[in-house]
Amino acid sequence: MITRRDFMKFVGGSFASFTALGSYAFAFEPLARLSVTRYALTPPGWTPGLKLRIVALADIHACEPWMSASRIVSICRQANDLGGDITVLLGDYASGMNFVTRHVHSSEWSKALATLEAPLGVHAIMGNHDWWEDRTAQRNGRGPTFGHRALQDVGIKVYSNEAVRFEKDGNGFWLAGLEDQRALRAGKKWKRKHLKGLDDLDGTLAQVSDTAPTILLAHEPDIFPKVPSRVALTLSGHTHGGQVRLLGHSPMVPSSYGDRYAYGHIVEDDRSLIVSGGLGCSIAPIRFGVPPEIVVVDLG
Structure with missing residues (x-):
């Protein structure tokens, strides 16, 4: 007893x-905590002899005390030391959280991100919170947002349904970036009945004019079922791995597909998606089992 x-x-x-x-x-x-998560793969149709290292940062959510400008600079220094050929930013630089002591202004977090370096440059897309935190963009139903302008002002290329061709060691590849799939919020305030995306997958891929492999940047992974096999790899963020991950499962994921695209390397029909667990927090400053991470992808 x-x-x-x-x-x-x-x-x-x-x-x-x-x-x-x-x-x-x-x-x-x-x-x-800060982890470096590494993936190595050779997608079907990848150009023989093309070896490409991508360093990816996602979901920074700049705010104090969780993600100050000085912490972003520290993360960028670590990212620079990883030997990437190209660095990509996968969206959600704005906070999107109320549990903060101070919101970090776009001029501050963009200046911190400007410390990133890579031989083939630093390239970015926007996330839903970058749109949602910009009331002018919400009211007008279009950008650019303050996030677009802040990154462009420090020399970081921002993709809004655009594809650009690169070469490494004489071999070409394309980098394509979608505008956000959840950009415009619903509500009477914005005179919209439904959430509206500004992504254009078909129009973006139509800009790819040869058979060189394509890497697609898409903030939300929910686009993946629509991505054709001609895309060698899709890189996404948004989910934060659910922020809480137990035994490989995330109980709550901001995705229409639940845990299916929550985190990691997902292969469907020989198509590859890598979802970053991100760096910051959204809604609540909690992480368990999915620490902040920088993603390194070695292709070829």
Whole structure:
């Protein structure tokens, strides 16, 4: 029979455990951890002899104390040391969270991101929060947002349904970037009944004028079922891996497909998608089992 003393020990131990887990998820993992997650693959139809290293950063959500400008600079320095041929930014630079001590202005986070370096340049797309935090863009139903302008002002190329051709060691490849799939919010305030995306997958891929492989940047992974096999790799963020991931499963994911595209390397019909767990937090400053990460992809 359990005694009152044993019961109190159990309650006290459980409380201490939950407190420790909560402190880890709230303070340590979002603030103190940074992982480098590496993938290596050769997609079908990839050009023989073309070796390309991509360094990808997603979902920064700049705000204090969680993602200050100085922390972004520190992350960028680590990204620069990873030897990427090209660096890509997968959207959501704006905070999108109320649990902050200060919102970091776009002029600050863009200046921090300007410290990124790569031989083939730094290239960006926008995310839903970059659109949602810009009331003028929401009211007008179009951009550019303050995020577009901030990145362009520091010399970072921003893709809005655009494809650009590159070469490495005499071999060509295309980088294509979609505008956000959830850009315009619904509501009476914005005179819209439904959420509206500004992405144009067909129009973007129509700009690819030869058979060189294409890498697609798409903030939300939900576009993946529509991506044709001619695209060698799709890179996405948005989900944060669910921010809480237990035994390889995320109980809550901001995706119409649930856990299907929550995190990691997903292969369907010989098509590859890599979803970054991102760097910052959205809605609540909690991460557990999916620490902030920089993604490195070696192709070929």
